[in-house]
Amino acid sequence: MKPVRLASVEAFAYRVPVKMPIKVAFGTFRDRPFVLVRVTDEDGNVGWGEAWANWPAVGAEHRARLVVDFGERLVGKAFDSPQHLFEQLSRQLEVLVIQTGEVGPIAQAIAGIDIAVWDLVARREGKPLHKLLSSRAVETVPVYVTGINPDEPERFAAARQAEGHRAFKLKTGFGHDIDVRNLRAMRETLGPQAVITCDSNQTHDLQQATAFVRAIEDLKLSWFEEPIRVDAPQSDWEALAAASTTPLAGGENLQGAQFDAAIGAKVLQVIQPDVTKWGGISGNWEVARKTVAAGKRYCPHYFGGGISVLASLQLLAAAGGEGLLEFDCHPNVGREAVVGDLLPVTDGRVPVPQGPGLGAVPDLDALAGYRTWAPKG
Template sequence: MNTSVSAAREATGFRTFTVMDGEALVLRAPTPYPIRTAFGTMHDRPAVLIRITDETGTVGWGEVWCNFPSVGAEHRARLINSILLPLLKGRTVENPEAIFAELSSRTRLLALQSGEAGPFAQAIAGVDIALWDIAAKRLGKPLWQVLGGRGAPQVPAYASGINPEAPERVVEAQHARGFRAFKLKVGFSRETDLENAARVRAVIGPDMPFMVDANQAWDLDKAIEMARALEPFAPQWLEEPLAADRPLSEWQTLAQKTTIPLAAGENLRGLSSFDEMVQSNAVGVIQPDLAKWGGVSGCRRAAQRILEAGRRYCPHFLGAGVGLLASAHLLKAAGGDGMLEVDVNDNPLQRELLPPFPEIADGSVKLPSEPGLGIVPREETIARYRTL
């Protein structure tokens, strides 16, 4: 049993509060170059932030996953403003977990009817993060402590979002910044993927952690072929080599055909889905995304089950600074040997939005010491990039 997460589940002493107001905001920041994955390209950096205020004026912030499709951010914000916040305003909150369950239940049929289970889950996740931010602020403690975390206020991190164009240059720059682990995007072509893996490994040497992410690019036969071809570069994990909806039997077959541990989980919804993945014994690194499903309430339970089963919990995240901070707090509270995913592509909605943004030092991120998430978004930055 992971005691820190267990303690978080049984946490008491919340100070009841009432939701008085809230809104979802859409921000879009330009990017100097596109962010490429095997399934699509981001031409700007979107973010949906949620701001909730209680009766004392305490403000909580959350973030919703919204990278794809390109119009997804505005749609998710409208779901929040037109459906979720009217359900929430005036509601007394004794524990954010109860509100997470209530919102999930009250919108279940609407999500089914509209065929939008994913967007609803993402919107609820963002609301949940904001409520936990308020709850921790009301207690006067950093969120990771409220969730039962112990020890030094830092978590190991890795540089993510490394595009296929000249990845060795990015790795060199991020190593100088303080990163000591790196994840390369693959899934483009065999020649490109293997050449880039060789370049990255040559830069970092034989011992530094290196991971690859295929973003669901391959079928089973191609995944087996590419996994075997990537083995000489000794990745710590191969992430999403198969589509998230492929049967677990295919993941089990792939796991038997390669020495590289498999990683997945960012596109799962619900504790039962994580339980099935854990029980399959096919995936060694499991990666819930708290802005895609679960928020803090759902993902801390998933983390507990992952760690109790002897798997590695490494939260997935690729967005703005609010969700990244929330992921760091949850990782610290969960314990284990997981690493925080930090998108290293230029994004004003991280550092510019949340100064002073935590820096990387010798491969770790230091968490803020202030209550809640610990950093408040700058209103000037919100005004500069807000589109809705």
């Protein structure tokens, strides 16, 4: 692989209003923030990335500034590969993480840069990213609908089912009775063949989570995501796993070696890292390979813009296994101005883009009215 020498690293922060607020256990999304990253090498090749910024909305501008600051450390230097750049930048910023306490924002900015560099290299090689990572030939991947609100979720899910979706994830954590009612309504409406999962975003304690898994046992959910706090004692996670016939899932709030521990243990059967939240392509490709090799499901977490979903898709296509791609069906210009009509859903699956790199580039003109940093002019 030809060394990478960057000439510039740019960041663009956006916030897109939403017509219908999106509710999760920890808060409500009233707009959709996201940060795009553009890197250009000394030969004029370009790559695009995205840094996690979906909560709180004001965090987008902060991440964008971090990306530009970190990019100054990279310009003009040679790196053997994107992985080399990721490792070197991560090592350089270890003391800054301690100094600021900003573990998440710094990891997210690094991830955005890493995705962009991988996109650049794949475009330079004339290959789709999944074929740069793996020799697998894959045309489609399965998807599941995410972001389903607790207000009559069966209606939203049924509409998506009519559009061709076959798998669905309900946001739970709004109270035992409400959550059980909603899952039962979804199963009754969608039928026995539908794949149904739920995500409580760490809201339960062990007693509550145990009562919940027993109440939904007959619904045959494919997984229960983040039922208790990620940092709960390992004994709590093991007790819940022993009590639950529903597989447990998690990973969006893990980093680095934490994934090795999760993959090696018996508690989580579904591993869900977020490519924009930690690791970018470099870190997540290792997690994906180890997950599949361990016989577990690699299901990348996603709730962002268009670059994020394409990066997640390319990783899943390269990794293989029995995983599904998280797929946001709420209107979002931040996704649509990148993906366009690339990902039509047919019988629960979407095509894997075969163009170079991630398979698409952002339409900056379509996004111009939503840009919050750095403002033009």
